[in-house]
Amino acid sequence: MGRDVEVFSHGVAVITGAGAGIGAGLARRAGALGMTVVVADVDLDRAQAITGEIRAAGGLADPIRVDVSRAEELDRLAETVHARHGDVRLLVNNAGIETIGYSWEIPAERWDATLDINVHGVVHGVRAFAPRMLASGQEAWIANLASMGAFSVMPCQTAYIMTKHAVQAFSECLYLEMQLKGAPIHVCSIMPGMLKTSIFEASAGAGEPPAAATHRRKMFEMMRDYGMDLAEGCQRIMEQVAEGRFWVHTQPDMTMSAIESRIAFFNSQQPPVMNEAVRELVD
Incomplete structure (x- = not known):
């Protein structure tokens, strides 16, 4: 039995982007463990659907619409959550989108x-909630969604990859800041491997260049055919977060392979190299 059964058997969890994908999986798991789950998503209908699932399973949940790209909406979310539910025990800055296409072909709006x-949503999620967590003096957890992409590069997924590098660096610095404060707040960087989610579905690519559709379809099929079951991945995540780990993996071998390749690249100081598997994926 994982430590999450004890650590997250009570308290309030706020999960952004919880209307689908990993966010929804984490919301379901937090609800099953006994937390009151704030299901925050830009799509209120999706948030309400996940809330309904959690309640039907006997859990507690509250759907709230929030656009994490707007700092003021995260401030409002924090105010609303504390007014309704009190102190937050677990904050998961999960909301994110994948963007595909050559860097110069992606429209400015996308x-x-x-x-x-992907970046400001995490930064302002912490900025909105951390002061109240610190003021409570209670043990709490902040988990930010990074990615295996935080330790790799991928042509035509440049926009997404660079945001995950940024989230990883932010999380490392935040961890040290909490140490400086002597705060009982655990900071985690979540690195999902390949999970069965909807992030590469065609409908998620609005605003991308037309040529991105083929790449998106190949990635969707790969995740569908070879990805880990979402519920299993989210259970692993919650168990590791509860243990207070900074590094949180679903498939650690995949993450370590990416990290080792990155270390070799830094040591060699050679130009980036694209292998044939990557070329076939993006062509």
Whole structure:
């Protein structure tokens, strides 16, 4: 039995982007463990659907619409959550989008959305909730969604990859800041491997260049055919977060392979190299 059964058997969990994908899986798991789950998503209908699932299973949940690309909406979310439910025990900054296409072909609006959701959504999620967590003096957890992409590069997924590098660096610095404060707040960087989610579905590519559709379809099929079951992946994540780990993996071998390749690249100081498997994927 994982430590999450004890650690997250009570308290409030706030999960952004919880209307689908990993966010929804984590919301279901947190609800099953006994937490009151704030299901935050830009799509209120999706948030309400996940809330309904959690309640039907006997859990507690509250759907709230939030656009994490807007700092003021995260401030409002924090105010609403504390007014309704009190102190937050677990904050998961999960909301994110994948963007595909050559860097110069991605429209400015899609670039801005990717940066605002994937990076600013995490930064302002922490900025909105951390002061209240610190003021409570209670043990709490902040988990930010990074990615295996935080330790690799991928042509035509540049926008997404650079945001995950940024989230990883932010999380490392935040961890040290909490140490400086002597705060009982655990900071985690979640690195999902390949999970069965909807992030590469065609409908998620609005605003991308037309040529991105083929790449998106190949990635969707790969995740569908070879990805880990979402519920299993989210259980692994919650168990490791509860243990207070900074590094949180679903498939650690995949993450270590990416990290080792990155270390070799830094040591060699050679130009980036694209292998044939990557070429076939993006062609």
